[in-house]
Amino acid sequence: MPELPEVETIAKYLRSEHGVVGKAISGAQVLWPRSLMVPSINEFVDEIRGQKINAVDRRGKFLKLNLSRQTLLIHLRMSGDIFVESGKTTRETKHDRVILDFSDGSRMAFNDTRKFGRVWLVDDPLAVTGGLGPEPLGEFLTVDSFSAMLGSVKRQIKPLLMDQTFIAGLGNIYTDEALFLAGIHPCTPANRIETQKAADLLTAIREVLQEGIRRNGASIDWVYRGGDFQNQFQVYQRTGQPCYRCGTAVERITVGQRGTHFCPHCQPLIS
DNA sequence: CATCAACCCTGAGAGC
């Protein structure tokens, strides 16, 4: 499931020489109507034709393609992926949902097995991403502001970190990994986290995200981009296996309706 | 404000 590092990896790919920057869109196909949030299919095809891709960006887990006049936003959700190809493809195209055709004969395919991913073509990207919380790797998020953010709510820390309006980009994997690194139990009320622990947590979040990006993300489920962060997991999907730090068996519980992995010894509950 | 269930989907894995 693509989280910030996986989306960043795909953004890098789209900006690379094999990517899409500079290409002119000559046509589009929407193969699964529900993948397109706005506008209607007819308007989408009409409006996107003729626009050029000027740049590729990322905001939280959203991919942002800056076009001549508008912005194309893509959220990969659980199983979304993007392929750029010239000529015939040897790929399995069964789950292609939206295709952009380019004037040079190449194309970009948004492929999404589970159909949870979404695409928006909008004039103002803030109409879609405006409600997102700060970028965890951004300079505007400081230890002080993060600590203050935690102090203002008493929700459990794990679902809070996964709330994209609180902080943008963390999903199930990197949240579990960051909480382990910081030594914080996933059920800890946010406002019970002391200032020093808040600083540790922000550091841990940045560490796991940067390491994920450095390793081109994690390759699990349907999404494979050559990343190998999955081999670095300390707790995620290691239920019953010994904690690398203390040897205690990693536990799996449900928190906020999500499978959650943690070490009961290294991450004691303070409530 | 916080929590929780349901929903959207597919395919993997278990059970038979």
Next chain:
DNA sequence: TGCTCTCAGGGTTGAT
């Protein structure tokens, strides 16, 4: 072999 059943997972919506 092949059927049915359960489940995961991000984010939204609506109920408690």
